[in-house]
Every structure is written in C-alpha cells, then in structure tokens.
Amino acid sequence: MFITWVTCWVNLGQVSVIILPHISGMTDSSMTLAKQHYADLYRLNNITAGQPVFWFHSITGSVGPYLKFFQSTERPVWGIQPGNRMISDENAPVGIHDIAASYMKAIRAIQPKGPYDLGGFSLGGVIAYEITRLFQYAGERVDSIVMIDSPTSLARFHNSYKGWIFNTVNSILLLSFHSSRYENEFNDSFIDRNEVDIETDDDFFIDQVLSLAKMKGLKYDMAFLKKLVLGKVQMISNYAIEQYESLPLPDPHSTTCYFFNNKNNTFYGNMVKAFCLEPGFEVEDDSYWHDWKGLIHDFYPITVKAPNHILMMHDQTIAGIIAEFCELLYSSWGMSVNTFREFRSKVRLLYGT
Numbered sequence: 001m002f003i004t005w006v007t008c009w010v011n012l013g014q015v016s017v018i019i020l021p022h023i024s025g026m027t028d029s030s031m032t033l034a035k036q037h038y039a040d041l042y043r044l045n046n047i048t049a050g051q052p053v054f055w056f057h058s059i060t061g062s063v064g065p066y067l068k069f070f071q072s073t074e075r076p077v078w079g080i081q082p083g084n085r086m087i088s089d090e091n092a093p094v095g096i097h098d099i100a101a102s103y104m105k106a107i108r109a110i111q112p113k114g115p116y117d118l119g120g121f122s123l124g125g126v127i128a129y130e131i132t133r134l135f136q137y138a139g140e141r142v143d144s145i146v147m148i149d150s151p152t153s154l155a156r157f158h159n160s161y162k163g164w165i166f167n168t169v170n171s172i173l174l175l176s177f178h179s180s181r182y183e184n185e186f187n188d189s190f191i192d193r194n195e196v197d198i199e200t201d202d203d204f205f206i207d208q209v210l211s212l213a214k215m216k217g218l219k220y221d222m223a224f225l226k227k228l229v230l231g232k233v234q235m236i237s238n239y240a241i242e243q244y245e246s247l248p249l250p251d252p253h254s255t256t257c258y259f260f261n262n263k264n265n266t267f268y269g270n271m272v273k274a275f276c277l278e279p280g281f282e283v284e285d286d287s288y289w290h291d292w293k294g295l296i297h298d299f300y301p302i303t304v305k306a307p308n309h310i311l312m313m314h315d316q317t318i319a320g321i322i323a324e325f326c327e328l329l330y331s332s333w334g335m336s337v338n339t340f341r342e343f344r345s346k347v348r349l350l351y352g353t
Helices: 028-036 064-069 096-110 123-137 161-176 202-216 222-239 269-275 316-329 337-351
Strands: 009-012 015-018 039-043 053-056 077-082 116-121 142-148 256-262 298-304
Touching: 039 096, 053 123, 064 077, 064 316, 077 096, 096 123, 096 222, 116 123, 123 142, 142 316, 161 202, 161 222, 161 269, 202 222, 256 316, 298 316, 298 337, 316 337
Parallel strands: 053 077, 053 116, 116 142, 142 256, 256 298
Antiparallel strands: 009 015, 039 077
C-alpha cells in the first residue's frame, strides 16, 4: 500500500491558501542572504536535523503543493519560490539561468557545501537541472534530481501576455475547486477560450476574464484578483521561458535523475481550451520530456497516470506514490538499486505499465 497523504490546502471563501510552516533554524544572516537572492524559503516538513533537500516552484510560483510529499521524510526539506522582490525589483534576475544562479546562492545560505539533492514539478524540475549544471561548474556534486513531468524545451510553451492572463486565472480556478469538480478534465468550472474576446486592450481583457472567473465561483473582489493575477503574470514574464535551452551538464554521469512521467503523454488534454488562449499548443506525445535521456546518463523514468500534465499534482494516487518515493530516496539508507526496482515494479503493477 502506498502511504496516505493529508492535504494541506485550506479553503478560504473560494480561494485555496497554502499554510506553510514558519521558517525556523535559520540564522538572521542566512535568512537575509536568502532574501537578497530573490528567494522565499519554506520548510516543507518539521525535520530540522540532517542534510537538507531542496525543491523548486513550478510556473505558478508556489511550493505549497509539495507539502504532501514530505511528511514522512527523514531529512529537512526546503521549498524555494520567488520572493516579492522578483516582481517589484527592477534589478531582479530574468531568465531561468539567472534565476537558478540566484537560487543557488540562497541554497548555499542553508547548505554551503554539497552534495545536494534537488527536485520539482514541471518548471521546478528544469530549475533543479539548471542549478545542478551551475553547481557542477562550481565543483560541487548534486546526487539526485527528482523531476515530475518536466519539459526539456520551454520555448514551445511560450505564451502571449493575454495568454498568460487567461492561463493564470484558470489556474486559480483549478486550485479553488475540490478534485471532484475537475475529475472529468474539463467542465463548466473553467473559462473556455471561446468565451473571451481577445480583440481588446489588455486592461479590458483582464477585467473580462476576471468577471467570468467570478461567475465561475471566485468570491474575492476584482481589485484583489487583478493584483494577484498581474503579479503572477509579471513573475512568469521574468522566467523568459522562450529563451531557455537545456544545455549539457559538465558531468552527466555524476547525478541521478528520477523522472515521474505521465503514461498518457499529454500536456493539456481536454483542458487545452482552458489553458491555451490560442490554438496550436496541443502536446500529445513524450517529445516534451524525452530529451532528458540524452542529457543525464543515469535517468530513471517512473510512469504514473493522470488525465494530463496539469492534473498530475492534483491526483491523490500520484501524491501517495511520490510521497513514498521521497521517503525512500531521502532516508538514511538511501535508494539502492534493488529498492528502486521494487518500487518501480509496484508502480507498474498499479498502473499496468
């Protein structure tokens, strides 16, 4: 049996808010140094002793969804997400490479020397890879990366400004609903791209989309939602994903990558009209992640099953699988070859893969 996970989402009105543990065990100087590098750090479990683990935010900018993975992990786990300065400071890093370099310095405020263990969902796995590359160039070792369905090529997911507004608002709707409301992948809970008029100016467009979101069930006032959405879109713009290319590691043999991929090999699936404002973004095969095999020598896929990439972090079975995997990987005895084989065999039996 896979361990049971307990949700850490708290529903306030119609917006889900993640209650993250208060950071403790950091010196004031370490915290100040981390903040200087545009990173907010959160403990994802209550363990304070031992070698830390670091997981990075997805494109939404939050590490809260990872809480359910680490409640049985023996080592302290830190979540790193962009701080408010990433949005407000005109000198904030732009692009995955510069953001990764900034996060690497924040990591060193907690763990000055390697080896390191990193991970993340989607964009978070890409950031983990880029930080691994930078650490290797600095002479440090990264033992493991855990990726959850991370794409190698980000440029294919580049969006227009209005497209990111539309995507972000539907992402907020997704977080605010109980899983039963999207179990059929797409329904009236989301805004369909055919419901909006894109031939408008940006201000009218966001007001239009937010008005539709309130009709779908969001209860907060327009001013709050508009500030939230515009902040997230600015943050996404800072990622400059259209410019990122996954470059080779200096030492592709020294880091092990465990990759949770979706058996359905679909990124948006039936939800494409809720997350892609413009047609042409359908991704229906493993081409969005397959190139990792050529970049990391010790690359081990673990196949799970979700309706699409978007819903992988909302699936209770997958959450339990990843939680059990992290408990094994980050245990005092580590992940042996036999332990990994047994674990992957169990997952294969579960899904028939």
